[in-house]
Amino acid sequence: MINLIKKWLISLGSPPLFFKWASKVLPWFFSISILILFTGLIWGIGFAPTDYKQGDVYRIIFIHVPSAILGQSIYLMMAIFGFICLIWRAKLAGMFLRSAAPIGASFTLIALVSGAVWGKPTWGTWWVWDARLTSTLILFFLYVGVISLYSSIDNKQKGDRAASLISVVGVIIIPIIKKSVDWWQTLHQPSTFTITSAPSMTSDMYLPLLICVIGFYCILFSILLNRLRAEILIRERNTSWVRQFLDNQIKE
């Protein structure tokens, strides 16, 4: 059984097989994720009750919180795949890192911008030097560092491994950064999701937010699969299977 799983994992790690699998999965997965995302957004923005304190402004939470969560979890994914890339030198892990980094940077930027837009009416200022805002900003800089590192190295394999190394080091240092940034007094409201205690908002607001988060994750994986497919085609452009695939595409 374990051998079977191992075989399956190894076959998934080979670029041509992964490409075929991704091409098969992508169309229906993309439609499902669009469906979930729009359900969450329409429910949240159109039908969820108005907040008694903040009014309708709070509805930006349905974009802000999911993108902030994604910004953090994409870095974690990058570090995990970077670890795999460094140790087993799996080609696909490096490609994953390269395709994930710009998405992570974009979601972190969306979280920062939507937070600023939200902060203006509620706090009266675009930016506050609060612990969580600051660590999100630093996270964005970390993404920029990873992206500028791999894009400055011409050799793709070397670039993958250098980016893997810096994201693994980064993920070890991020808790220290968070802890040290916490020295400041925080103005930000306590986090919306906690695993241990019940949600502090009503289920009418909580459920659409949860659906939004799931929808954002699904969209993330659709974009990621598509970017990975493109990356595989570029990297393997000199192999026979890519030529065959392109020939078939042209014939169709």
Next chain:
Amino acid sequence: MSEKNTLFNWFMLVLKRDLVLSFKKIATFMVPLVFFLIVITLFPLALGTEGSFLSTLSSGVIWVAALLASLLAVESIFNEDYRDGTLDQFLISGEPTFILVLAKVLAHWLVTGAPLLLASLISTFFLYLPEGLLFPLLISLLMGTFLLSLLGALGGALTIGKTAILSAVIVLPLSVPILILGVAVITSALNGQDFFSYLYFLGAMLAIGIPGLCLATTEAIFINYD
């Protein structure tokens, strides 16, 4: 000769070589020092010379200047050796690269980090650092600059043959905890609190950083020679 002894000899050999080379070239230890002092000078020029205002900013300004000076100096750790092929010779010599990295970081810190401590002494007069803060400032800079040298070595090894500004972009976000803790030592000393707790944090980071970051730097060098 025992195994331990040869490792130590190798370490001393690299350390001595790097120190001799840097003292032959006055630029290696003068440039970061002067850069640091110039940055310190820019602050009163930009912010005004009012004494009490400057003295509240002094510790932060000194720390930021030290951060920039030591991270921009990293280019000299590996680039020179990479260009003339010495690094290749080191790697094919079969001696452990980890020890090489450790020795080179120590040499780099002795040449660029330690003079910064002296320069910060001078800058305390420029910025009217409040009385009694000299000891916390120096001890936090002592530990902090070594950590910065370690981080800088990682950045330098990842960007061998490229500009220092790229390595600064990669490494500066990672150096945030060092800055915060370093300044926290000084502000808590200023408020009359016990600042040793923050020093212990810095020490703990140093204890993890010396083996951890040297290992990462070793890996980064290997990536370049893949």
